[in-house]
Amino acid sequence: MSTGIVTDLRPPESSSAIVRKLGAMTLLSEMEISFLESLQINRIQVEDQVDFIQDGQDLKATFIVTSGWAIRYLLTEDGRRQILSFALPGDILGLHINFQRKSTYNAAGIHDLELAVIDPLRTIEVSQKYPVLSAGFSWCTAREFAILGDQALRxxxxxxxxxxxxxxxxxxxxxxxxxxxxxxxxxxxxxxxxxxxxxxxxxxxxxxxxxxxxxxxxxxxxxxxxxxxxxxxxxxxxxxxxxxxxxxxx
Amino acid sequence: MSTGIVTDLRPPESSSAIVRKLGAMTLLSEMEISFLESLQINRIQVEDQVDFIQDGQDLKATFIVTSGWAIRYLLTEDGRRQILSFALPGDILGLHINFQRKSTYNAAGIHDLELAVIDPLRTIEVSQKYPVLSAGFSWCTAREFAILGDQALRxxxxxxxxxxxxxxxxxxxxxxxxxxxxxxxxxxxxxxxxxxxxxxxxxxxxxxxxxxxxxxxxxxxxxxxxxxxxxxxxxxxxxxxxxxxxxxxx
DNA sequence: CGGCCAATTGATTAAACTCAATCTGCGTGG
DNA sequence: CCACGCAGATTGAGTTTAATCAATTGGCCG
Missing domain, CATH: 1.10.10.10 (Winged helix-like DNA-binding domain superfamily/Winged helix DNA-binding domain)
Known part of the structure; x- marks a missing residue:
């Protein structure tokens, strides 16, 4: 078992996307890496253009994109679609589940999407026991925010x-x-x-x-x-x- | 001094905007309310159309709008401006300071803006000692995110x-x-x-x-x-x- | 070989921009 | 008290960008 001592500057290529992403942001201990990997046990495949999060509905879990792409989008009454952002491997969806039960957007798969499904309770565990990972998640949120700002500028x-x-x-x-x-x-x-x-x-x-x-x-x-x-x-x-x-x- | 027992369902009208806002979201103890008020000691006035956060620059503090409005915006190379969102009384700017040192947007005052300037260290204090307030801030972030999504749809x-x-x-x-x-x-x-x-x-x-x-x-x-x-x-x-x-x- | 979905093309229309001028309200200095 | 200046609001005319509508083409799969 790891002692929590930092052993490597960059996680190896074989790591999951979220580990690679957070590992590029900050130093991760073996313990943090293995915890991150352990979060991603339950995986699901989402078909092209199929929703896995729906605007106005209760959010059931937090998702991490493990491979493929997802889109976050809104619809107008007459069915016109506005894609808000693309979620790429390593990106997290529904991190706010513990603060806002209902989703304020739809999310659907593109092409071949695979997601890790995370129990909301485990994201609470992160904030209580893994301050570095918690900071990492906050960093992801801030980054999403910047990306959405760029989208608005566009x-x-x-x-x-x-x-x-x-x-x-x-x-x-x-x-x-x-x-x-x-x-x-x-x-x-x-x-x-x-x-x-x-x-x-x-x-x-x-x-x-x-x-x-x-x-x-x-x-x-x-x-x-x-x-x-x-x-x-x-x-x-x-x-x-x-x-x-x-x-x-x- | 308060014992942390909840004494009132809704904070009185005289409370600061952030207390009213978070108080409408969840129950706040007297301790939490007085802590929130104590955060807002340093106040500044910002003139109309004057920046207090600049894209690409180091973020110096977290700000809470105490009265008036602010805008978050981006500029194109040729000087065209895209306002991303309006920050109204009780809204928080730069909550991500501990995770993303440089700002990814500009923020300026509109008309008569007054801000409470919060030391970044105190926002860390919030996450360590005041879990309810910490959740409140996360809720604010999720809400900003939803508002920005609506802006993109528009x-x-x-x-x-x-x-x-x-x-x-x-x-x-x-x-x-x-x-x-x-x-x-x-x-x-x-x-x-x-x-x-x-x-x-x-x-x-x-x-x-x-x-x-x-x-x-x-x-x-x-x-x-x-x-x-x-x-x-x-x-x-x-x-x-x-x-x-x-x-x-x- | 169909059938289907996505890409492409052409023609027309509609929405919004740009440019330039004018108007209005308000504060300021003479 | 009034003339002036300025910023913001308003108007008009002409232009540009992108939407819409309607075919047509191309590629892929069963």
Whole structure:
């Protein structure tokens, strides 16, 4: 059994996504790592576009994305969808369960999603017994908040072209921090209509903007994969602020 | 000195806004109330449109709005502003200071803003010694998150007219929970350009939509005050979901 | 070979922006 | 007390962006 002494600067590649993510933020002891791993015993698969959290309904558990993507979204009365954010491997959903019983958003799977289902009581255990992990979770919350702020900036003040560049950069940066990119390439398991609903645009317009981006040599697409051809140039175009996603070591 | 026994269901009107707000969420002991009040010793006044938190800069303290309004916002490279949210009396800014040193947004005063400045060390004290208050702060965070989600829905999927209705309803509801409304009336210390920057629209368009709303008999304006003529009708028009702002008693 | 879903295209419409000018209320200095 | 200046509100005209509607195409799976 671990003595709680820090044994490694970075968790190995084989760790779960949440361990990799928190391990990039702060030093984790073996005890903390094994506790984090033990949280993730119950796993479920969620089908594409199927809800696992529903707006207005009681939240049953906290979820950690172990592989695949999820979306958080809201619906208007007439069925229009606004995607609020994408949850990538290592991201946590429903951490607020102990303070707000009912969910204020929907969450659904994208493509092949696998979740670790965490008993709410165990998140309380974290705050009582694992201050470092508790801080880690708070850091995740603050980060989500920053990401949602960037989403609002995109929605309100960027052109369609810049919106797309900005979102692709966000996803690429976030995926890179969890080793889910292959150089400039990453898997983008989204239909054009998902991008449209994330950016407050129509699918037709997304289609045309993507064509423009390809013609401008900014991106290349292959099946579900996309390549950012010139990161620096795209950062300039989209006025992207990488510091909002930066790691922060306590 | 208090024994920590709960003595009153609701804090009196004379309490500070944060006490009223958390007191509406859960039962607070006299000890918790007096601790909350003791946090707010250092107060500052912030002039209209003057920043007290800056994107990318070190966050110096946690702030509680004691009177007036603040805005959280981001800027694009070319100076366009996106207001992310309004901080009303009782709202907390920079609660994440212990987990994310640099701010990921700007915050500025609106009209006459007064803030309580809280030493970051004291927010740690809260999490160690006052579990109920700690839960209250987490509840505030979850609520901010829901409000920001609604803002994203507005920005991405509502028409200009509905955006305005939706925002006015949010403000009216939030102000009502802290006793800052006068029936259907409330003070709206915003210029048209502030509304524009909150809703991702131009000031010219806001002007025309406000005229349409007045002509439709939905609102009446007097100086800085505004009256929601028919709340139910406006809720219907804006597809407003009041449950996202609902109080929740632990 | 169908059938289906997603991507693409073309044409038209609608929403909101931009630019520039004018108006209004209010505070200030002469 | 009035002229002036200023910021914010209002108006008008023309332009741009993106939505909508309606086909059509392409790729994949059974």
């Amino acid at each position: 929605l309100g003040r960027l052109s369609a072209f810049k919106k797309l560049c900005h979102l692709l950069l966000e996803l690429w940066h976030r995926l890179r921090l969890i080793n889910e990119t292959d150089g400039p390439w990453f898997e983008l398991p989204l239909r054009q209509i998902d991008l449209a609903d994330a950016l407050g645009l129509s699918n037709v317009h997304i289609n045309r903007q993507l064509q423009d981006m390809r013609r401008a040599g900014l991106i290349t697409q292959q099946k579900n994969w996309i390549k950012i051809e010139e990161v620096e140039k795209m950062i300039e175009i989209a006025e992207f602020d990488t510091s909002h996603l930066a790691e922060f070591r306590i | 920005l991405g999927r509502l028409s200009a007219f509905k955006k305005l209705c939706h925002l006015l309803l949010e403000l009216w509801h939030r102000l009502r929970l802290i006793n800052e409304t006068d029936g259907p009336w409330f003070e709206l210390p915003l210029r048209q350009i502030d509304l524009a920057d909150a809703l991702g629209l131009s000031n010219v368009h806001i002007n025309r939509q406000l005229q349409d709303m007045r002509r439709a008999g939905l609102i009446t304006q007097q100086k800085n005050w505004i009256k929601i003529e028919e709340v139910e009708k406006m809720i219907e028009i804006a597809e407003f979901d009041t449950s996202h702002l609902a109080e929740f008693r632990i």
